[in-house]
Amino acid sequence: MLTLTGEAAAHWRTLVAHQRPEWPSTAELDEVVDHLAALLPLVKPQECDTLTARLAQAAEGKAFLLQGGDCAERFDCLSTRVIHSKLRLLQQMAVILAHASAVPVVKVGRMAGQYAKPRSRPTETVAGRTLPVYRGDAVNGIGFSQAERLPDPARLLRMYDVSRYTLDVMRAYARGGTDLRQLHRRSQDFVARSPVGERYEEFAGRIAQALSSGNACGDDRLPTTELFASHEGLLLDYEAALTRRDPRSGRRYAGSGHMLWIGDRTRQLDGAHVAYFATIDNPIAVKLGPATTPEQALALIDRLDPDRRPGRLTFIVRMGAHRVRYLLPQLVEKVTASGAPVVWVCDPMHGNTFEAPSGHKTRRFDDIVAEVAGFFEVHKAFGTHAGGLHIELTGEDVTECVGGGADLGFDDLHRNYESACDPRLNADQALDLAFLVAEMFHPGATGTGAPDAAVDAAARQAHHGSSPASSGT
Template sequence: MNTLLPYEPRPTHLDSWRDRPAAQQPDWPDPVALHDVTDRLAAAPPLVFADECDRLKTRLAAVARGEAFLLQGGDCAESLDGMSAESVHGKLTTLLQMSAVLTYAAALPVVPVGRIAGQYAKPRSRPTETRDGVTLPVYRGDAVNGLAFTPEARVPDPARLLRTYHASASTLNLIRAFTAAGHASLGRTHEWNRDFIADSPHRHTYERIADGIDHALRFMRATGGRPEDFDSARFFVSHEALLLDYEAALTRRDARSGRPYATSGHLLWIGERTRDPEGAHVEWASQLANPVAVKLGPGTTADTALQLVDRLDPRREPGRLTFIVRMGVDKVRDVLPPLVEKVTASGAQVAWVCDPMHGNTMQAPSGYKTRHFDDVLGEVTAFFEVHRALGTHPGGIHVELTGDDVTECVGGGHGLDVHDLPVRYESACDPRLNRSQSLDLAFRVADFMKGDRAPVRSGEKQVNAAG
């Protein structure tokens, strides 16, 4: 029997990524100002700690072995000016509410990880944007420049990296305070129901689940169990590791083990546009002791996936590497199987997670970017079907969502259509599921996880027909 050794990053200098091509980096106009900011970040306290990252890796190992399910979600891009206790609580509670549905209905532990406390930068397909004959640098997220279409706002400003750090620290403090106060307790499912889905068509179904959870907790207490172990649920944070100057400044060696950790978040992922196996992002991530993830789009080949495994998970350690696939509803059945087959045959135990959002973006006749709930659900369905056919584990879902009643995606239980998009479209980049659509997705996925049936589609698409 082979024994897997704990992951030890290969002995390279932590700045070796600087010798590699680095995609999607801002053109900072003042190198001296950037150096001053990164020096200040390097002296700042870590945002997360090594033991927290190790605990998440242990839980992701269970996902990779087929013993748990990852629920990862949050904003497309966080706003430095939009961070508030209310918004953080809304996203946290929506994710925990979804976790409760999945855990109870599917009888499988769920690992909740937020796209939060660091998701302030976005990769872009073009370096510039043109409006009415005026061309300016593209908006790259609040960590880099401003959304307003003015020359002043669009200049990359390294001082925003310090604001990103402080906003992330404040968000993490709120999350820790909410969870310490029992806001993550399964015993509060009825309260979540009142606050978040009082008007949902699934309200009565959710009440039955909440009643079942209450009954299970009472049974545990009556038989000497420890329901407090569930009531002190841990919540982890993640973001795309895009801005390498920021990430490198917050990389620390653990005093106990000497291993390097990214202390900007528990789980960092490398995006579809920066996953070059020989690029700077992969080089930087290869040295970390954190769990790491990589987004894989429809152009990914099995050879590229295997290269990423060799670079990021050379010891084949469960929990170390997660592949987040974002294929699109029409491509996932064709593209995903050879990737899963060849990676599995290599001996790697990666966690396979479905991002059903990024491959299904479309433009409504009104000009708004949107996503249809049926396409989101359809890609998740196909993802599960591929893994069932191969005998592998569909390890989780990765969704862009908010706890607010936005109108950015169409479809779902409340039947939003393109005419509703302007009512409350608040995303600075990509459309997010609102709280009702998020819970709707959780119910459908829970049904599929139970194996009773595939999730049913909520109806015909209205995007192309409307307007």
């Protein structure tokens, strides 16, 4: 457990913080940080510890993490309805995955703080004009003007307010409880209207029967009242301002969210992000992209989880459909041999992004499925636990990713493309994915045959089309 002195806790400030915005006024930033430091934290240490305990089950192969939400939340898209639609979608997917896996599904929203994004370039050029790149609503505006793109520290206060609102809505939603049968009827509606719904009909029926008998997946395997919030801990000035020491235990917690992660672009072992994350007791994660070596993964474990505490550290791998089968094995082999109890999670989104002919950033649904299939295949080969999914999704009817049951094409992207950064799965595509992942847990999960057949089919699908480009976190 962490009992750092103030000097040790502040060591990160002496290091390079990659992706830190170029704030125009240090004095204004300091004033905002001081204001944030006087506010109440957004989450409680006990809530963070509960999530650590749930993730410890996932590390032991006794639970599955479902983490999902927007690529980048927007201040002007905040509403109770939109929050509810994402939470319902996560719960619908959780019911499907819990029934197929026969283990509890831990639901973590990519929300209530996902307002900052790392970018591959500091500037953007449009029609010969160059401006600072959009870094998320916590930093600057999406409009292409000098005024909009100027980083503004006051936006950190706005992020705090909207994150608090989102968490209030999440907690009220959880307290209200969920009728699982009514929730699953929404999934059955999807099956009924989907062009590929016939494939899932039998499995959906078995879930409905289990829910009617009061045994969806056995005992307490689907705790519907637990919902957690997570985001990338990119803006360290914001995170540190909301970090508090729990007076009962003396341990330090980031008060901005239950779970924070370090992106693939900021996981430098000698960087400020790793140093800061080493000082907090929240459950944390690190994104591991295709350039990650086993030595780097082991060094991250030593820095971030020296006590080897189950549930403390999650590795979210984002290799790409074409690379996961030959890059992931070396990581799993070396980390498993070390005895570190990490949770292995698949992010099939960020390694499969490319530009459509229209200029839209998009992802192929088949590539997303293929990366998940490869992830499961590798863990099956090593006898390790495929511990979760990290998905960019929305409950809205967007047209940002191509493919899926409705077979969206490039010509559909313009109809309802709303993402501020990277493309998300819409509700039907997310449910489609949940049913396909259900097939990967064990033979006959959805009544369509052994999971190996699904893996092989997805692998074949992955080798069609353009090579993806790495994107985001």
